[in-house]
Structures are given as C-alpha cells and as structure tokens.
Amino acid sequence: MFTIHLQQLRFTGFHGLYPYEKKLGNQFEVNVSILVNRAFSEVSTNTPPVDYVNVYETIKGCMDIPTPLLESLALTIVSKLLHQFPAAQKIHISLFKLHPPIPQFQGKVGVEFDVDRSQLN
Numbered sequence: 001m002f003t004i005h006l007q008q009l010r011f012t013g014f015h016g017l018y019p020y021e022k023k024l025g026n027q028f029e030v031n032v033s034i035l036v037n038r039a040f041s042e043v044s045t046n047t048p049p050v051d052y053v054n055v056y057e058t059i060k061g062c063m064d065i066p067t068p069l070l071e072s073l074a075l076t077i078v079s080k081l082l083h084q085f086p087a088a089q090k091i092h093i094s095l096f097k098l099h100p101p102i103p104q105f106q107g108k109v110g111v112e113f114d115v116d117r118s119q120l121n
Contacts, residue, residue, distance in 0.1 A: 001089070004034045004050050011063040015073055018101065022066055027098040029108070030059055034081065035090040049087035058084060070095050070111045078115045090116045 009030040014022045036050050058080050067073040074095040082088055096110030 001038065002036050004036060004052055004055070006030075006032045006052060006055055006059070009056065009059060011060065013063050014066040015068070015070065015097070016101070017068050021101060026100075028063065029094075029096040029098060029110075030063070030077070031092075031094045032059065032077070032081070033092040034085070034088045035092075036085075036087050037089040038087055050085045054084070055081060070097060070109075074111050074113055075115070078113060079120070082115070082117055082120055088117065090114065 009032075011028045011030065012025050013028050014025045015028065016022060016026065032055065034050055034055065038049050059077055062073065062077045062080060067076070074093050077095075078091045078093055081091055092112075092114050094110055094112040096108045098108045100109045102109075
C-alpha cells in the first residue's frame with residue numbers, strides 16, 4: 001500500500017449558508033491523502049492506479065459547485081474519488097474556509113474526515 005497526497009490546494013468558491021457568501025465567495029483550502037491498495041510490485045511506471053491529475057480535476061469540479069455546508073462538500077469529494085478510483089482504499093480530507101464571515105475572527109474554519117471504502121453506501 002502507498003499514499004498519494006494533494007496538499008494546500010487553493011480554490012475560490014461560493015460555499016456557505018448565507019446569501020452574501022454565495023455572492024462574494026471565499027478562499028478554500030483542500031488537503032487529500034488517498035491510501036492506495038496496491039503492493040509495490042503491482043505499481044506500473046506508466047499507469048498509476050490513482051492519477052493525481054485526475055484527483056485534482058475531480059476536486060476542482062466539486063469546488064466549482066456552490067454547496068451550503070463544508071461537511072457536505074468534503075463528503076461529496078470523497079465519494080466521487082472512491083467511485084472513480086477502485087484502488088483507493090481510504091481517504092483523508094480536510095477542507096478549510098480561509099476567511100470565514102465571523103467579525104474580528106483571525107484563522108480559518110474547516111472540517112476533516114477519514115473515510116474507508118467499506119463506508120460507501
């Protein structure tokens with residue numbers, strides 16, 4: 001087994017519960033680690049079981065669709081990745097809103113999940 005990481009992916013999106021979030025948008029950070037169920041001897045030099053370019057495109061596609069809750073958005077990303085890549089055994093995702101609409105707040109807010117393939121519905 002091995003793990004593929006895509007870290008500190010930045011997107012502008014229109015996710016949130018409030019109308020002004022959907023209008024003004026915000027900056028988001030996504031971090032994904034995918035545990036791939038392949039032995040070292042099964043890894044080909046030409047055809048990766050999980051292609052990080054396709055992983056990025058899948059995440060980008062999800063980030064382009066306004067979603068009220070970060071939890072829903074993160075789980076949508078995980079679900080799509082597990083369906084797209086049969087070799088993906090487990091996915092760790094963190095999703096952060098970098099400038100939350102909270103007066104005098106400094107920092108970021110986010111969600112984090114670990115999802116195993118066995119948890120798919």
